[in-house]
Amino acid sequence: MTKYPLYLAPMEDVTDPAFRMLCKRFGADRVYTEFINADALVRDVNAATRKLSISDYERPVAIQIYGRDAESMAEAAKIVEQAHPDVIDINFGCPVKKVAGKGAGAGLLRDVPRMLDIAKAVVNAVSIPVTAKTRLGWDKDSLYAPLYEGATQGQAFIVDLAEALQDCGIQELAIHGRTRAQMYTGEADWSLIGAVKNNPRMHIPIIGNGDVTTPARAKECFDRYGVDAIMIGRASFGCPWIFDDMKQFLNAPHSSLPVRSMQWCVDILKEHVIQSIQYIGDERKGIVHSRRHFANSPIFKGLADFKQTRIALLRAETQDEVFSIMDSIVDQWGH
Numbered sequence: 326m327t328k329y330p331l332y333l334a335p336m337e338d339v340t341d342p343a344f345r346m347l348c349k350r351f352g353a354d355r356v357y358t359e360f361i362n363a364d365a366l367v368r369d370v371n372a373a374t375r376k377l378s379i380s381d382y383e384r385p386v387a388i389q390i391y392g393r394d395a396e397s398m399a400e401a402a403k404i405v406e407q408a409h410p411d412v413i414d415i416n417f418g419c420p421v422k423k424v425a426g427k428g429a430g431a432g433l434l435r436d437v438p439r440m441l442d443i444a445k446a447v448v449n450a451v452s453i454p455v456t457a458k459t460r461l462g463w464d465k466d467s468l469y470a471p472l473y474e475g476a477t478q479g480q481a482f483i484v485d486l487a488e489a490l491q492d493c494g495i496q497e498l499a500i501h502g503r504t505r506a507q508m509y510t511g512e513a514d515w516s517l518i519g520a521v522k523n524n525p526r527m528h529i530p531i532i533g534n535g536d537v538t539t540p541a542r543a544k545e546c547f548d549r550y551g552v553d554a555i556m557i558g559r560a561s562f563g564c565p566w567i568f569d570d571m572k573q574f575l576n577a578p579h580s581s582l583p584v585r586s587m588q589w590c591v592d593i594l595k596e597h598v599i600q601s602i603q604y605i606g607d608e609r610k611g612i613v614h615s616r617r618h619f620a621n622s623p624i625f626k627g628l629a630d631f632k633q634t635r636i637a638l639l640r641a642e643t644q645d646e647v648f649s650i651m652d653s654i655v656d657q658w659g660h
């Protein structure tokens with residue numbers, strides 16, 4: 326086990342095989358698929374079963390599922406097990422209306438008995454490790470609420486919840502330091518993640534998540550909160566090498582970070598475009614799919630007079646167009 330494990334967070338429409346492979350190459354210690362709807366898996370919907378495709382190269386890999394019904398989650402977990410992931414992860418944290426509003430994902434933070442039933446059912450259905458990912462609570466008023474009506478209130482909601490999930494046989498717990506109500510706004514509160522980790526009754530690994538965007542912040546989170554691993558989400562957009570940057574810093578904080586030339590970074594982004602097109606099987610769709618990475622890549626941030634080029638890059642619809650704009654960026658802004 327590496328000393329500072331860094332995981333690529335599960336992200337819908339982002340952590341497909343093409344992106345996972347790149348992050349893996351740059352040192353991600355575990356990658357997660359996009360979340361997959363359990364009912365759709367059970368109904369054998371093509372868009373869902375397609376997301377089960379994993380390869381040996383990316384191991385260890387976790388496949389994440391979500392749903393609100395224990396029986397169908399257990400059935401979906403059995404289907405997932407046949408794809409042979411290293412881990413099955415349950416999503417108890419998705420805040421979006423179409424998921425949480427229907428009582429799945431973070432919606433289960435308002436129905437903890439059901440959440441625990443799902444956790445138990447999935448654990449009992451399969452023989453590979455089952456992990457879970459959740460948030461601090463439903464909203465700020467529930468941060469110190471009892472887990473459910475009639476439960477004795479011990480500590481913070483998430484501290485009690487983590488214990489309860491551990492008791493269900495969940496083998497690792499990832500915590501995004503926000504409430505459902507926060508969605509992605511405000512700042513992740515790591516102090517409650519630390520409280521879970523420091524609870525002497527917790528013995529499963531705790532994975533911290535939320536706003537870890539720099540190597541220095543990753544080190545601070547390991548050092549201050551004692552988490553067993555950190556999960557990186559948005560900071561990986563257009564920057565799969567962030568895992569390598571963080572690893573180098575974590576292992577040798579006093580040495581200087583690798584210098585990445587614009588040409589080198591652009592070559593990686595181009596490779597990602599090629600892989601996306603290949604995975605999706607359609608040039609235009611593959612490019613549209615890559616735009617999130619162009620729009621958020623740190624290599625294009627802060628460039629003087631970049632606006633028109635950025636617009637052109639985000640409008641380009643063919644690989645040739647994208648690559649020639651990228652080449653012109655290297656010519657004009659490269660170093």
Ligand SMILES: Cc1cc2nc3c(=O)[nH]c(=O)nc-3n(C[C@H](O)[C@H](O)[C@H](O)COP(=O)(O)O)c2cc1C
Nearest residue numbers: 334335336337359360416501535536537557558559
């Ligand atoms: C575009 C996008 C898609 C996401 N999809 C999922 C998902 O499928 N499953 C999940 O557990 N979390 C999902 N998340 C949440 C991330 O895994 C992570 O918890 C969140 O982005 C906070 O981490 P960060 O600050 O490092 O980005 C998603 C986040 C984003 C931005």
